[in-house]
Amino acid sequence: MLNENALNAFLALAKTGSFQDAARLIGVSNASLSRYIVQVETETGLTLFNRSRNNSKLTREGQEYLSVAQDLKSDLERYQRRVVDLGNTNGGMLRIGCGPLTTRTLILPVLRKVREEMPDLRFEVLVSAYARPLDLLQKDQFDIFVGDLTYTPEADDVEILVVEKQPVVFMAHPAHEIHERGPQSLGDVFEFPFASPHLHKHWKATLTKALGGDARAAQKVAALPQIESDDYAFLTSLLERPDIIVGGMRGAFTELLASGQVKEVDVIAPPFWNICASRKSNGDSAALNLFWSTLVELNTISQ
Structure with a gap:
């Protein structure tokens, strides 16, 4: 061996x-x-x-x-993690894989409520713009995934729930010139420096279609974003100056909007993001079941 x-x-x-x-x-x-x-x-x-x-x-x-x-190597790492979990006397560990847009909007409120019932439970929140999250879920890299599931291979042992579609919003500093122009198309928005998490091929195809679907649209989208990061704290910090537009879910900007530090760009026909939650069908831990049921409770989710 x-x-x-x-x-x-x-x-x-x-x-x-x-x-x-x-x-x-x-x-x-x-x-x-x-x-x-x-x-x-x-x-x-x-x-x-x-x-x-x-x-x-x-x-x-x-x-x-x-x-x-x-x-x-993946099997050995998974074995080592499970052994650690078995020896953990403080309530166990729940590993949550998620896309960068979901952390504050979906993960944070669920995590807070779960901790009220299981205060000793430990959480590992793994944030990235995963290209093949269901593959990682099936390999036990995390217990639950919440995010974009554009890539959905045959996965008979995976339970998937679809969260209600949510619009992508665009934020800029209140002094950004785009606010003076009234309602803007997506093409207008992308004339300015744009920052966001990774735009995988599904999102690039969606934006290309929204911009007209021609070669010029494809060329414009291929250059996006000019600043790319899975760290939303970094992305929102870019809004301290009036030269960048940042795209994401409204929940990521709640505090900045309330304080007046940013202003939402008025966009005509914004795109919508499909958010899904997934777990292995045979997952039966109390922590996983509680997190899953709380996610369902706090969000409009359908089978």
Whole structure:
């Protein structure tokens, strides 16, 4: 059975292509790294690297084995997390994967209410513009996912709920010139520097269609956003000056709107964002069930 040190060595060398860099990456000597790579090749019976003086590249067999090793690494990490959870005497851990637009609007109010009933429960909120969240859910990278589910592979063991559609809003500093122009089209909005989380291909297609669907629209959308980040605290801080427009869900701007620090751009026919919640059908922990039922309670959700 391949040990974890040898697995890490293979993955590091596959990533860097350099024995020296791979050894530095995992904190071992070059000699130890070489020994681990020999262990992997002996265990598999395959030649995994083409070695030269300056680099080591994966062979065809090595490239095919890479996905096996990555899956094994994920399985080991999942096993280690579950063991930690079993030994946790403080109420367990709930891992929530979510897109950057959902944290304050959906996750925060649910988390607050769940903590009232389970104050010892620990939460890990993993925020990113995930491209394939259901794959990660099925691999137990998180217990529940809340966000955009444009990518939906066959997932018989996953329960999916659809949150009511919510409009995407656009915010700017009160002194931004766009407010003086009256109602604006999306094309007008994108004439100004624009900041948002990652716009994956579904969103780019949606915006391209909204802007007319021609080559000029596609070219404009391909350049968006000019500033991209999954950190909404960073994005909203950009609104301190009147030169940026930031897009998102209204809940992300609640405090800034109330204080008068930002002003909503009047947009004609804004796009809508489909928010979904998902969990594995066999998930039966008390914490997961409570979070799920609270999410349903606080939001208009339909099967």
